Amino acid sequence: MFTIHLSIVVFLPFAAGLIAAFLPARVGRWLVVAATLGVLGYAIAMIADFDGDSGGLQYVTDDAWISELGIRYQLGVDGLNLFLIALTALLWAAATLWAALRTEDRPRLFMFNMAFAETAVLGAFCAQDLALFVVFFDLMLVPFYFLIGGWGEGDRVRATTRFTIYTLVGSLLMLAGAIALGVLAGPGGDLSFSLAVLAERPLEAGTQQWIFLLFAAAFLVKAPLFPLHGWVVDTYRATPIPVLVVLSAALSKVGVYGFLRIVLPILPDASQHFQDLMIILAVVSILYGSVLAFSQDEARLVVAYSSIAQLGFIVLGIFSLSELGSQGALMQMVNHGLVVGALFFIIAVLTARAGSTSLARMGGMALRAPVLAALFLVVALATLAMPGSPNFVAEILILFGTFEDKLVYGLVASAGVALAAVYMIRLFQRSMHNRTEPSAEPRELGGLDLAVIAPLTVVIVALGVYPQVMLDRTDEATTSKVEAAATAADGSPSAAEAPQAGPPGGGAPPGVQVQP
Amino acid sequence: MIPLAEIQPPVIDYGGLAPLFATIGGSLVVFLVGLLGGRFVQRTLVPLLAAAALLAAIGLTVANWDPGDTKPIIEGALAIDTLALFLSMLFFVAGLATIALSLRAPVVRETGSGEHLGLLLGSISGMVILAGAENLVTLFVGIELLSIPLYVLCASELGRASSLEAGLKYLVVGSVGSATLLYGLALVYGATGSTDFAGIAKGIGTTVGVGDPLLLTGVALCATGLAFKASVAPFHQWTPDVYQGAPTPITSFMAVATKAAAFAIILRLFDHALADVQAEWAPALAALAVLTILIGNAGAIAQSSLKRMLAWSGVAQAGYLLAGVVVGTRLGLQATAFYLAVYLLMNVAAFAVVIARERVSEHGDDIRSLQDLGRASPLLAWPMTIAMLALAGFPATAGFIGKFYLIDAAVAGEYAWLGIMIVVGSMISLVYYLRVIAVMWMGQFAIELPTFPPRRVKPVSGWSPEADARAQPEVVAVAVLAAAATVVLGIVPSPLFDLARDVGSSLSALV
Incomplete structure (x- = not known):
């Protein structure tokens, strides 16, 4: 070593x-x-x-x-x-x-x-x-x-x-x-x-x-x-x-990492207190981002708004204050980073081919550029959390974590998964299929561009096939970070103060928390 | 009648007085030598003598450095402690920078080096007296000795109407401030029956009650008078006009040294003599601090002149500094001293760049004079960038640590909301500090500002980095040194913390 x-x-x-x-x-x-x-x-x-x-x-x-x-x-x-x-x-x-x-x-x-x-x-x-x-x-x-x-x-x-x-x-x-x-x-x-x-x-x-x-x-x-x-x-x-x-x-x-690293362990009572507020913000972000992503013509902005929705999922997972949710959130942070990185590189390539950032001016690329289309398809499917992609695993974990305690919010957030399919498929379709715009010149990826995009795609696929590599290593840490906040009671003396209150009552607070 | 034999002559510690002798003596020598004509005398000898006087003063100050309680050097009138010595050091460093910055300034050609630098050293002597004042009378002598040369220096660029205007404005406003202060001092004396600070501190609570109206009126008038000097809102209105009109090296000196001197006496008066009535004056000073932070930052946003912008930013920074005074704790004193030192470095770097550009650019001190400076002259653009980032409080600069320290002191002194006000002020300040950086680095773009006709200044050299650097190496050197110190102290702040801790040992009334 x-x-x-x-x-x-x-x-x-x-x-x-x-x-x-x-x-x-x-x-x-x-x-x-x-x-x-x-x-x-x-x-x-x-x-x-x-x-x-x-x-x-x-x-x-x-x-x-x-x-x-x-x-x-x-x-x-x-x-x-x-x-x-x-x-x-x-x-x-x-x-x-x-x-x-x-x-x-x-x-x-x-x-x-x-x-x-x-x-x-x-x-x-x-x-x-x-x-x-x-x-x-x-x-x-x-x-x-x-x-x-x-x-x-x-x-x-x-x-x-x-x-x-x-x-x-x-x-x-x-x-x-x-x-x-x-x-x-x-x-x-x-x-x-x-x-x-x-x-x-x-x-x-x-x-x-x-x-x-x-x-x-x-x-x-x-x-x-x-x-x-x-x-x-x-x-x-x-x-x-x-x-x-x-x-x-x-x-x-x-930012979202800061919630897990700093806010939940150090401010557990407040995290509990503001849990509903944060979840509402997260759910609104999911819906708002998804709907706007669906209506954009500029490729970059589709991804921008989809990011707001994805980050909403992550915050939802964190503030479900459950082990599953936070583990899913952490995994989704990595997944979102990978797919969004790959997406922007692909959009840069498409923009160069089409001479415009407008989706209406792209189109028909797939015929001449099968490799590009294949890579894009993998990334797009991962973004919309197709089963088999790492995003699927992460979003399932987040939603399960939310269902445990906040069923209604979880159900509303699930709609975001469906909306993601809508805007990603639209993005893929508009740029890769449809008629070829006269001004666009469909060309295959150059070797150097491929060297940048392909490794990201490989990592996405690898994580989808074998998510255990990440889950095994993150399990302990995420559990310990949500623990304090999950057991903190809103309004009553904090769990952290319990040791000062005296040893006899030590076992009580966790027991109380089991019944929601 | 007191028998003559019982009168003790005051104890005078000549070692402690030595830095003051160096500056006063230097001032006289510089005046006399300056009477000789000749290019060598004016351009080389006089600045060298002035710099030598300040270097000697710095050396003597270091020799006197001794943490602990106040030691009298003229009994009952002047004393030294680490606070006085630390601030004296700041005055001397600011003086050295000003000498370098004014070497080729037009003002020196017009008035002569001897007068210019002699007055500067005179003003520094006043600051040193002020920082060590133990007594209301010495305080007033110090404040007048510091102010009167500055009135003249502001007006010394005779060929320019705005310079004369600045001098007159400063004279009128400064006199009002001094008169108010004097009234306040008289009332405080009337209430406590004592002119020396220790006597006042002892008198409060024994000879006079804490809530005595005479005492409180005196304190309020003192605060007002000093607020004029420190350009604390709402007594700040003179600042932008005077800063813009004064010759720029003098502006830079006023911005850093006068402010440090004003805070020296604010600290001594409030945290020493009036420490026992902290509960009475702290809310009022806190309100002034908030007002100053908001007004200073709001005022800076609309400025296209860099000197005016720095003037307003100086107002805002005075508000941050007040937070350290308000809490009335040892930590607050240390944080204020720390920030004063940092403030000096950041502003000297910024003003040096303004001076370098204003001599060359057709836009004078307008923000447009910095356009595309990143490409044309990185040696000037980097110091300015660092100064702006530091003033805005970005990390890895001393400005960040200074603000950190001040907020720390505010929260620990149970003024957490004042700490948040510092932060809110920093947010507003981003608008104008970042604009300066954008102008230098981000090429041509529309600056969203009201337009003014450009002030035509004849360029003395061409537009190229080499020519700029050749034209004024000393200005570039000052900018680079100050900016480098800002960054180094932002990463390795311990030496400055050690000094601040020594300063903290000086005012014994604090907890």
């Missing part, structure tokens, strides 16, 4: 990007690609090496960073973030490869920002200290701000400003919430932001609730979920494809 240093995983892309900035562009861009492939290699080694039976953190790095503020440089991997790290690594490798072949305008600055963004996202996934998480969470915005504003299309500056302000408003609220959490939980100025420590220092229910709302604002904007999705349309239109792939596939997962 070899040791895995998470700091290397996290900072390798940034270091490569920085060095590449001072090298000639044609060397530098491949250096960055090599670094992302290196991270991917590391991530695969990590999955192979990972000990699925231990619920705890592995590959832990834990050093003091800013001791005056109680901030530690604490990184670690468990079942919760293992596959998200792998997803991030895979998509960044694909996206930088894609970009390395195409970007002509200021390529070094572009690659530097891509690499910087990967470091920030990996950092956010690995962080085990709340303040460190906030640092990486905010830091992600800087490269994306530059990438969208500098290399975007159309009204790019307005789009990037809107995106950054929306998400940073959430992040800053979270910053205030995080500091309040650390200060109020720490007895007598003993400040700590370590997630493990915070989970053992329960706050009273009222305090938990306002801090919950601050965190929820940050995570829901990032996801995005229904009322906070105002940045989506502009951003998805303007963002260059390789950036959009990582933005939609990896960045949006940091």
Whole structure:
């Protein structure tokens, strides 16, 4: 066995990007690609090496960073973030490869920002200290701000400003919430932001609730979920494809990941208290996203709105506060990342062929480009959760988790599965079948494009065939994260306070919870 | 009658006074040497002498550094403690940056180096006195010695009407502020019967009740007078006009050093002399802080002039700083000191870039002067980018940690809602900070702002990175150094935390 240093995983892309900035562009861009492939290699080694039976953190790095503020440089991997790290690594490798072949305008600055963004996202996934998480969470915005504003299309500056302000408003609220959490939980100025420590220092229910709302604002904007999705349309239109792939596939997962990693374990009472609110938001997002996805003409926006619906499913799974639901949610995070990444690459290819992003101007591609059509079909079927796809497994888990306790919401959400079939089949049909538009030139995929898209598709199929590879490793971690919230009683003294109340009543709270 | 033999001369600690001697002496020497004509004297010798005086003062300050309680250096009038020394250090660093920034400034050509830098050192001396004041009278002497040279410096670009206007405005508003302050000081003296801070602190609760109307009126007037100096809303109206009109190196000095000096005395007066009535003044100051944050940030959004934008942003930042004062705790004091240092770095970097561009660009200090700077002159664009990100509070810059510290202090001091106000202010501020970055990096696009006729300034060099860098290496160096320090302290903040902790040991009344 070899040791895995998470700091290397996290900072390798940034270091490569920085060095590449001072090298000639044609060397530098491949250096960055090599670094992302290196991270991917590391991530695969990590999955192979990972000990699925231990619920705890592995590959832990834990050093003091800013001791005056109680901030530690604490990184670690468990079942919760293992596959998200792998997803991030895979998509960044694909996206930088894609970009390395195409970007002509200021390529070094572009690659530097891509690499910087990967470091920030990996950092956010690995962080085990709340303040460190906030640092990486905010830091992600800087490269994306530059990438969208500098290399975007159309009204790019307005789009990037809107995106950054929306998400940073959430992040800053979270910053205030995080500091309040650390200060109020720490007895007598003993400040700590370590997630493990915070989970053992329960706050009273009222305090938990306002801090919950601050965190929820940050995570829901990032996801995005229904009322906070105002940045989506502009951003998805303007963002260059390789950036959009990582933005939609990896960045949006940091928010929902935050719910599982931070909110449920540390604010269990509030999670219970706001469970219905969050589920309603999730269900509305599923329906709203699906219906709008169905009515879009622009291919990117179909995927954009479908993402809102998919993220709704994920939040639904998380706030079902059941083991099945959260495990399904985690799996769906990875699946959605994979399919949405592949979809955007395919749309980029289609757009180049058709000379337009409008679905009405695509069509008839399948005849001349069977490989492209086959790959697209696999991805589309996975997106609409065809049995046999990993999305099917995940959505079933989410719905089962919801049925346990919230049957009505679960039934309404099931309609989303049917709607997904409608909009995905429409997307596939409009672009691949129908009459060939005169302006479109159907061509087969080039070898390099294939090298980017095919691996993503292979991973999707592999996960569909053998989802156990993920479920085995994530089981322990997701169970432990929902435990506190699932057993917390709404309104009554929190489960976490029970030990202080005295040993005799220790067994009572879980027993009470069995009867809904 | 007191027998003559019983009068003790005040104890004077000359070692402690040495930094002050360095700046006052430096000021006089610079004035005299500046009388000699000649290019060498004006361009090289005088700035060198001024810089030497400040470097000597920094060295002497470091030598005096000794954490612990206040030590008198002139008994009953001036004292040093780590708070005074730390802030003096900020004044000296700001002074050094200003010397570098004004080396080639048009204002120096018009007024002469000796007058310009002599006045600057005089103003710094006033700040040092202010930071160490132990007594209401010394406080007032310090504040006048700091202000009067600045009135002159603001108006010293004689060829430009807006500079004269700025000087006059600053004089009128500053005098009103000083008069209000003086009234307040007199009432506080009347209520407590004592002019020195320790006596006032002792008097409250013994000779005068906590809720005494005379005392509270005095405190309110003091707060108003100091709010003028620190440009705290609603007493901030002079700030944008004066900042825009004043010669830019002086603007940069006022933005960082005057603000630090104003906060020095706010901290000393409120967290030391009036610490016992914290419950009375804290809600009022908290309300001022909220108002300042909202007004400052809202005002900055509509500005196309970078100097005005930075002026409004300075107003907003004063609101953040007030949060550290309001809580009246040791943690609050440390956070305020920390943020003042960070604030200096961020603003010096930003102003240095404004100066570099305003000398070259036909748009003057308008935001358009930065257009496409990322391509044309990365050495200026990066410091500006870092300064804006830091001011907005992005992580990996010292601005983030400074805000973190302030919010931490606010929440711990049971002003959690003030911490959230800081965050709300930061959200609004994104609009104008990000706009600056977008202009530099994102090519041609329509800036959504009211348009003004461009101020024609004759370009002194062509539009190319090489020519820019050749034209003003010292300005670029200041920008790069300040920005680099902002990033380094954002990643390795421990040295600054150590200093802040030492500062925290100074005001003994705090918990």
